[in-house]
Amino acid sequence: MTLNVLFSAPSHRWHIYQRPLEVAFASAGVTVNLSGDHAPNSVDYIVFAPNGPVDDFSAYSRLKAVLGLWAGVETVVSNPTLTVPMSRMVDTGLRDGMVEWVTGNVLRYHLGLDPYICTQDGSWNPVIPPLARDRRVTILGLGELGSACASALARLNFQVSGWARRARGIEGVTCLQGSDGLDHALSRAEILVLLLPNTPVTTNILNASALAKMPKGARIINPGRGPLIDDDALLASLNTGHIAHATLDVFRVEPLPKDHAYWAHPNVTVTPHLAAETRPDSASQIIAENIRRFEAGQPLKFLVDRGAGY
Ligand code: NDP
Ligand code: OXD
DSSP states (O other): OOOOEESSSSSGGGHHHHHHHHHHHHHHHHHHESSSOOOGGOOOEEEEOOTSSSEEEETTTTTOEEEEESSSTTTTOOOOOOOOOOEEOOOOOHHHHHHHHHHHHHHHHHHTTTHHHHOOOOOOOOOOOOOOGGEEEEOOOHHHHHHHHHHHHHTTEEEEEOOOSOOBBBBTTTOHHHHHHHHHHHHHHEEEEEEOOOOOOTTBBHHHHHHHHTTTEEEEEEOGGGGGHHHHHHHHHHTTEEEEEEEOOOSSSSOOOOOOOHHHHHTHHHHHHESSSSOOHHHHHHHHHHHHHHHTTTOOBBBBOOOTTT
């Protein structure tokens, strides 16, 4: 049987994904008619990214499931027209990219590299950083990405704490839960990494009161989602020096508007939502395998929990 698979993502992505998806479906033994332009009532599966053509699923009368190309699903998770199961992207490419980006940014802060990179004026003022074993790093969110980052940092000897909704056990990482756990995690965060999803519960989790619980001079790295941070509160904390620096990859509005205060702030580094990119070859294999499973009567892997919002 041939399955009609609709590729619904921004149009420039079609040429990046067409071949990897075709190869992945062939190697999974799934026969598909893959297109960016199927009639809605003929579509069996949708490969989905935010900002693509489909935002109303009502006309897709024979749709069996939606396969997300992104890890974050906040733009679609509460869409009332989505009535079939949806998977999100869990993939080694995404995971390894995030581990590399987070580790690099933690090491930038830990080693105090900026003065040497930014000023080469003949001054000779060594500032010896502590060893990683004496540096406390906190990660909010210990899912697929947060737990991999926590493990990588623990392997480098950092004192890593993490916080999640449910109990987690990660070797070398102090795993915390609940509001007391959050307070404790924040209070020891010399470097804080945000890898929570954007849900109604996590919005503005890093507000003025949470920022005040962090040690003076702390640094923040946010590859999670922009709405996790109360931007005004962060700017105020940066201005008093309570928070020394922030590296922000994600924002409430993207691209970050040119007149946003973050661009001009001397203690903010803005990166353009690139911390972890979905890699077409490995991601296509995940999608093809998931459709193969579903056709064989097995549940989708990496199912979105629509009640929890992620
Ligand atoms: P997961 O769903 O695997 O992990 C989410 C983590 O957040 C889990 O540990 C979960 O807890 C925790 N969490 C969720 N809600 C709460 C809450 N209310 N209180 C405490 N903990 C909570 O997601 P991923 O690790 O795959 O991805 C995380 C996020 O990273 C994505 O949602 C996306 O926003 C962002 N991302 C950013 C990218 C970039 O390029 N900047 C690329 C890819 C993803 P529990 O373990 O108990 O479920
Ligand atoms: C994602 C992202 O959620 O790239 O996958 O932000």
